[in-house]
Amino acid sequence: MMTGAQILIESLKREGVDLIFGYPGGVLLGVYDTLYDSDITHILPRHEQGGIHAAEGYARATGKVGVCFGTSGPGATNLVTGIANAHMDSIPMVVFTGQVATSLIGGDAFQEADIIGITRPIVKHSYMLTNVEETASVIKEAFHIARTGRPGPVVIDLPKDIMAAKAKFEWPEKVNLTGYNPTVKGHLGQIKKMLRLLESAKKPVIYMGGGVVLSEANEELVKFSEITGVPVVSSFLGLGGFPGTHENFVGWLGMHGNYASNMAVSDPDFILAIGTRFSDRSTGRLDGFAPNAKIAHIDVDPASISKNVQIEVPIVGDCKAVLKQALGEIDKFNWDKNASARKEWREQIKAWDREHPFDYDRTADIIKPQYVVETIYKVTEGDAIITTEVGQNQMWAGQFYKFKRPHQFISSGGLGTMGYGFPAAIGAKLGCPDKEVFDIAGDGSFMMNMQEICTAVQNKVAVKVAILNNRYLGMIRQWQNMFFNDRFSHCDLNCQPDFVKLAEAFGAVGMRIDRKEDVEAAIRESLKVKDKPVIMDFTVDRNENVFPMIPAGASVSEMLLMQK
Amino acid sequence: MMRHTISVLVENKFGVLSRISGLFSGRGYNIESLSVNRTTDESVSIMTIVTMGDDRVVEQIIKQLRKLVNVIRVRNVSEMDHIEREMILVKVHATQRTRPDVFNIVSTFRGKTVDITNESVVIELTGANDKILAFLNVMEPYGIIEVVRTGAIAIGRGSKMTSEMK
Incomplete structure (x- = not known):
């Protein structure tokens, strides 16, 4: 006989899971106690959102299913953005959430949240375990559903008492789902x-x-x-x-x-x-x-x-x-x-x-953000895994880096989640340790999940972050510039930390690059760091806009091109 | 905009109803009525959903329903030869003077009177949507106090199961 928690960990091994991103909490203590004896690597992020984006970055870089844990209540709700992100971009994930004991469900117990209800519209499927005997078969089904057909996230809610209850471990031979049979071959x-x-x-x-x-x-x-x-x-x-x-x-x-x-x-x-x-x-x-x-x-x-x-x-x-x-x-x-x-x-x-190729003013003395991306492309010989944050940085990454192979470009496309790129880069690097991984970032997005520098330092994850720092929410500023008469409502990020000192405070490497002629050398220098993250703060043109642009709701004929 | 009756065979599992109703609300589809109950197989339930939409919307509704893991079969029964029924319980003003008229109409519609007081009667009636509407229309002048309606249920004609029909 095994406990639900033991069945859970054994089932993960059977599914070939070797890496979990998770954050423990009250109702998950039994599961974490079992995990303590397991040889599955567990990465502790500094925020559940960082953990789930990292799991997604891992999934996107490797093509495997990403796995993460969060406890009940706030742990689970902190995962919601990551679940929605994986759902929009069709990324295979199995997300485990803690839940209060079944006898307490519905009674507004401490750290209780109806996470199955909350996530219903943003999952491919979800389960709440109500019987310890179904633990193994539910996990097998969840991985099958997550990775087949149009992939997506599957949530499994784990009530505390079910994880403590005992049953015989029986790994099902195959999955039997009457209502789910995706078509593989075409007509x-x-x-x-x-x-x-x-x-x-x-x-x-x-x-x-x-x-x-x-x-x-x-x-x-x-x-x-x-x-x-x-x-x-x-x-x-x-x-x-x-x-x-x-x-x-x-x-x-x-x-x-x-x-x-x-x-x-x-x-x-x-x-x-x-x-x-x-x-x-x-x-x-x-x-x-x-x-x-x-x-x-x-x-x-x-x-x-x-x-x-x-x-x-x-x-x-x-x-x-x-x-x-x-x-x-x-x-x-x-x-x-x-x-x-x-x-x-x-x-x-x-x-x-x-x-009209993708272009920018190459003669400018100031650092143009596009120049930074182009230089990363040159220095990494087009072979790095690139993650992005969301906004102008994301568009320039797509415009000035040419990708060779699937799983090389990792960006929050459908949901447009700021704060995605850095944790996703950590997950990607853990999944592909032999590849260079760059997060092309904006200062605004990076600040949304920068606590994960700590995770990267702790686990010696040598990701590079290139902050295209314009001290603005750049894409917001661009729209306000183009469509709202330069009324720059709440997009100014002039108050920000010293990213070099911040990196150093976490034990990472920090660099500030103010001059165009230092860009390439700095990127080359960053590649020499193999055991910790490098945060590069590039001071770029504050007023650069992304072109071309087809305004929202317009058609191709109304495309706005770069003013030369 | 056409009225469509969709028959959905689902696994009788935790949260299935909310997955389906949530799909409709989340994607902005309307539900005119929804009825659900077990089939002869305890592990399977059948839902009959009546919705309004043009062909494109209804095609999307059916495709989105089929994507749900707990959904076994989806049929647009409006497109096949089928029988559809709703049931209503109607409480109508009926005094000694008007009662014979009311009874007459009820019998014409093959309804049943199931409760009588000095001022009112409760009538039970089953039928397809148009018959129910026609009945309510005729009852209107007498003064309808309350109507309780089930959603529509539907079954395909012939010897095959509805879910197996083309």
Whole structure:
């Protein structure tokens, strides 16, 4: 016989969990006592939100399921933002929350919160354990649900008495869920229909999203794009799903994407959308989005198909599996037929890109934030894992770092969670210790979870934080500058800590870089630090805005470009 | 905007009703009525949800319902040959003078009188939505004191289970 807590830890081992981010608390003491004897590594963040973002960063960098613990009540509610973040970006997570004993539930006990109720709209699924005997099977189901289909977070609430109760440990052979059976392979007839339409298209575009990264369909997609000669546009979260330096790669579309990508989707004759959900930040105003194109859409989530944009050829299935099927059929079609029209189309797109590439004033004496990102790209040879905070820093990271592979770019896309990037970087570095990991940060976002410097120091996590410090909530300032007559309401962060001293106070390395000529040397210097975090405070142009920009609710034709 | 009746077979588990009602409120879909009860299999419940929406909205509702792990089957029964029933209990003013008229109407609608006082009667009536509405319309002039309605329940015609029908 084992206790619920012992069954829990044993089940985690069976699922291959080797790293947990968690914060103990009253009702979880039994679980933590069991964990004390286990060989699973446990990382103690300094705030539950830091812990769950770190678990997500770990999941996104490794492709594995992220696991975190929080106690009942405030511990659980502090996890809510992280759960919502994982839900919006479809990241596999299993989140364990403590709960008061079942006899006390509903009585407003100390540190009681109805976390299952609170998180209902932001989970893929959730469980409250009410019987110790179901512990192992629930955990197995939770991991299965989190990682299959369209991935997402699963919450398991652990009442204190259930964790103390005893039962025999029985690890189920397989998962049996009558109501859950995601489609993996696509319908072959639909795939052929898509290929037929693509074959006859003269101005086709592949519009790929985070689903390509999640299913690691990158190699299949490169092959597919090369054979068919179709250029590839990515969503923001798709970055890394197709090599950023490939000649068929156009860039990313949307509010701050490049001109060529947005032009490419404004009037193509065919779009093959892969693993994307046509978010408003990507498409802009929908009536301006490819009004004359036929659209085929491959997605593992049927509810993402025809949700925002009407789709002619829906293909439900895993991106990688469906692309494999498509590659199996590809020789049966004639890709030479429109090859010259497509070449012309690719030339047109390249011309658009030459006309308005991502750019900034390279002659400025002051440090431009884009220059910092570009230099990180150069110094790391495009190989680092990049996490971002949210706002201007995030957009510049997407614009000036070219990604090679899936899981290399980690950013809070759907929810836009400030304070995400730094803990996510810690998780990513713990998952991929051989890779350099940079958090491209803003001063505002970084201050939302900077307590995690302590976590990184304690665990010798050598992440680099590049604060693009404009002493503003930069994206807020940009909108107030552009749309609110320079009425800078509450975006000024001139009062802030000395980040160098702050880093040192935590036992990390701090650097301040005020001069453009010191940027590269500082980044190179940071790479020499192997056993603690480095916080680099770059004093950048306070007034720099992100361009291009398609204002919210506008269409591509209303794109604002950099003033030269 | 069309009225759609959706039949949802669900696992009889903790919190299923809140997952479904929450899905509707969270995504801004409306629920006109919802009824839920166990089937002959104790581990499975069936819900009948009546909602309003155009084709696109109803397609999304069905897809989102299917995404829920505890949902086993979803059928838009409005699209198939089916039988739909609601039940109402209506308390109506009826004095000695008006009572015969009221009884007449009740019998025309094949309802039942289940309680009588000097000033009122309580009538029980089952039928499809349009019949219920027609009855309430006719009763209106007599003075309706109170109406209690169940949600609609629906079943497909023929020998197959509704959840197995195309």
